[in-house]
Amino acid sequence: GAGVSQSPSNKVTEKGKDVELRCDPISGHTALYWYRQSLGQGLEFLIYFQGNSAPDKSGLPSDRFSAERTGGSVSTLTIQRTQQEDSAVYLCASSSGEGSNTEAFFGQGTRLTVV
């Protein structure tokens, strides 16, 4: 596709349920990032994939959060046993992965509301 695509755009879930958020990066981009942004706050780094390297999971807030990237393309962020504090916009970005002199392209995010 032409840009980074995230689905769903909005998700309302009940506390305790599991949710899966999907990110389709720009074709050919080897680097993929997940961020979380609570209302009125900055971007909190969650996880970063680069090619076939082990992902950088240093930003995941708890073991309820996990992410995978299949075939070096689509990524899924899974939140198990959701809590109200998980409510936020989850943003995905990708870049060409050719070092630091590249820009990150963002999707429009998934707004997650846990009720």
Next chain:
Amino acid sequence: SQQGEEDPQALSIQEGENATMNCSYKTSINNLQWYRQNSGRGLVHLILIRSNEREKHSGRLRVTLDTSKKSSSLLITASRAADTASYFCAPRSYQKVTFGTGTKLQVIP
């Protein structure tokens, strides 16, 4: 951490005025990037300045970089109401991209 910190946290100006936002960071960098976010959704890349550059222009945007002070500034000249957004800096030394809390700019018509 290569994360930058933006200052001020919030800025309100009249249309037509210039807006200046600052970014400070702690580690050595290869480049520094500025991004813009409208309405809490995806960020859009604005401009990249390399570590060997001191100033860069793009339209109404002017970015400066002082690596000795580990700081950068973003100047938006002749601001417009449509410039209302949050602005984030991203100091880069390797592939991973992290962001600070941003500067919320409000341009009043």
